[in-house]
Amino acid sequence: MRNKSITFKLFAITSAFFIFFLMVTAVAQTLFFERFYIYQKVNRLEKSIEDFANLYEGRPWDQKTIVKNINKFIDQNNAQVAILNERGAPKYVHAFDIVVENAEKERITIPLNNIMMMEVFQELNVTVGSDVKLEGIFTGEKYGTFYPFRIQMKGSPWLSLNQLTPAVNKFKIISIPKTAEFAIQAQPGKIAVQKGDIPFEVAGSKEAQVIQINMENIEGKIVEVNLPERRDNMAPYKEDMFWSAVDQWFWVANGENFAFKDDEVIRYPYKNPMNGIDNVVLVKPIIEDGRLREMIFTMTSLQPVGEAAGVMKDYYIYLFLLAGLLIMALSYIYSKMVAKPLIQINNAAVKMANLDFSVTCDSTSTDEIGSLANSLNSLSKNLSRSMADLQTTNEKLKVEIEKERSLEKMRKEFVSSVSHELKTPLGIMKGYAEGLKDGIAEEKKEYYLEVILDEIGKMDVLVLDMLELSKLESKAYQLKKQNFSIHSLIDEVAHRFIQQVQKKGLRLKHIYEEDECWCYGDMWRIEQVIVNLLSNAIRHAPVEGNIHIYIKTREDQVVIGIENEGQPIPEEKMDRIWDRFYRLEEARGRQSGGTGLGLAIVKNILELHGSEYGVRNTDMGVEFFFTLAKGIEA
Incomplete structure (x- = not known):
């Protein structure tokens, strides 16, 4: 690769740019990511606690609503929160629970604070509508609050002795005998609990009193879930860390140098003395009449971002080496891809400058470089080829002109036909309207009005048929195909x-090869076809004539035909009867009520179905027929 070649320049520029960009990104994230993340997290948490305080102060929440909003705050911000009184003692805290409805439609609250064995609990997949079995004890009245020892759903059950302790004044669990399923023992001189009749000796205490508690079983459906999406927010260690921070806050807030500045949010770092985890604490004072009424206390951990930032520093060393090699390899491939067609174009241009037009640029790309190569290739074309192209273009232009003329002729014929069709009813309506205006005899008014209304109805049918035909001829209509019985x-x-x-005394005969035959198509449109063809046969059949309707089956098609007695259609007019506004006998067509659009509508519907259709003269008279695809019996 020569230093002055375009390939080398593209390679060097591309590699340098991407390596510089990668270095800037790595340095920026290494130096500023941790601080930026902490800044954003603390600011968002401060805004959240401000919004929470405004809602808490501005709305008359009851205790249940307050607890629900505390739970929601924990879930949305991944931070522990509590409302303290003016002395720093808890006033409102979170309360995670579920509500179960048993077979008797009684609702029971199941508290789930301080969850032990979190991994097993998360596998339960607690959701509304799930069936659940619980074992535990009630406190207070039955069907009030139920403290579970065992929760059984799909999969392995969750068991925890920790959940039973609130029921016996939060006694400390110190041992579990091998012969008992569970046991709770108090400190010396207080109560101990065991299950069943199995004796349990309080270790190290002769003063402790042992009582027996009968476990209750509950089965039902979960109807309400008040748990955070991040189940680790229910872990006891997080709550312990939180209340440790609250205790420290009590001593800080009561120090000599501490004072609230109006209702501004106070923030300060807090490192847990037990595990050394860094946290940030935010306190929002609620001032009322110049006095501190309550405080909203929240804390969130900063440990994840610190660990992530430390790992990222080591990660970027390996990433930079690997990305550098990858960038250089891709830059080299990119430079070769761009430079190769440019070199070919340059060589071809040099030869064309020496009047050698036999050379061409081999380029298959569709970008600007490919366009330039194609432009150079066009310069080397033979003049005769250019003239041939011009001649071809002229021929195409003639075809387009003829097509335009044909369309214009069709448009004029259509306007003329519509004008003619509308002229007659309008003339009749005008004549009868003038008669009404001139004051005709009273006994003729009713007749005149009926004639006018009849002509309006005919014009309405004509306009509707014209709109229908226009929609079908646009080929944009979507058929709604289905299986249906053609017999029915x-x-x-x-x-x-x-x-x-019956009015004309006609004899209508059905000739079916099978008792039942199913077709596949747009049933409503095929109904239009049959209506138009049958009404056409009735109009043209003589009085007391015959009309035959037959259905024949082929391998994959059904043939439907309607044949009527009457005058045959001249062969030279066979093709024209499908045109709009075409009538064999104009006068008879208007007198019989036809619009001249029925067969044109039939034609377009059948073409949309891909059907074969036609008309032929028979010994009996005239027969119209069409085909449909066979369907499946529903």
Whole structure:
């Protein structure tokens, strides 16, 4: 790689830029990440405690609501929190619990503070609606508060002696006999507890009194869960650290040099003397009438960010070495990829400058470099090829012009047809309206109004058919295909025309190869096809004539045909009957109520289905037919 080549320059610039960027990122994170994280975390916690204090002061919360909002604060901020009175004693603290509803629809509160064996508890997956079995004891009235010894859900049960101690004044557990499932013993002179009738001797105390407590069993569904998403916030060691910080705060707040500055948040670092974990404590005083009424006390650990920052310093050494090698390798590949087509283009341009147009640039890229190569290649094309391209373009232009002319002709014919179709009913309506205006005989008014309304109805049908046809011809209509019985559909449609059939004395005959046949398609649109074809057959059949409806089956298709007696269609007009507004006999078409759009709508619906369709003259008269895909019986 020559020093002056474009490949070397691209390689050097790219490598230097990315290595410099990586170094700046590594140094910045090593030096500032820990401080930035602590700054952001403390500021967000301070804002959260300010918001919490404003809500607490501004809203009349009851004790249950206060505890729920304390639990929510712990969950959202990953920080312990409590509300203290003016002497620093706890007033409101968190209360994690679940509520279980048994078979008798009685709701029982299960406190879950100071959870031991957290790993096993997390595996329970406590959620609303889950079935649960509990073993423990009630305090106070039955179905009040229940302290569990065992919680059984799916998987292994959770057991804890620690949860029983509130029920017996928080006695200390000091031993468990091998013959008993559990036992709780007090300090000398106080109460000890054991399960069942198994004797239990209080070690080291002759004054202790042993009593027996019968365990209660509860089964039901969890209807309410008041637990933090981060289950480790329920761990006893976190609560111990928190109250240790509260105790220290009591001595700090009562020192000689301490004084509140209005209601500003006080923050200070706190290192736990037992484990040396760094924490930050925030205290929000609540002042009322110039006196301290309460304090909102919160604490969060800074241990995770310190550990992460220390690991990151070692991590960045290896990351920098690996990333440096990767950047150099990728920079070299990148520079070769960019420079190679440029070198080829340069060599081709030199030859073209010497009037050698046989050379071409081999480039398959679609970017600016590929575009430049294609531009140079076009310069070497033969003049005859350019003329041939021009001729081809002219031919295409002629085709487009003819197409435009055809579309314009169709548009004019459509406007002319619509004008003609609307002109007749409008003329009739005008004549009868003028008669009403001129004051015709009273007995004719009703007739005139009926004629006008009849013509309005025809115009309404015409406009609706035109809109329907326009929607279908746009090819944007989405068919809603389904399996349906073609026999049932045809019978239903034929039943609608029973009055017209009886009025003309027609004989309607159904010819079905099978008792039941299923098709797959848009049932509502196929119904339109059958309605249009059947109404067309009724209009053109002579009085007391015959109409045959048949259904035939092929391997994967169903053929439906409607045949009526009547005059045959001239062969030269067979193709035109599918055009809109085309009628074999204009006068008879208007008199019979047709709009001239029915067969055009039929054509478009069947083409959307991909069906075969057509019309033919028969010995009996005229037959219209179409095909549909076979369906599956529902």
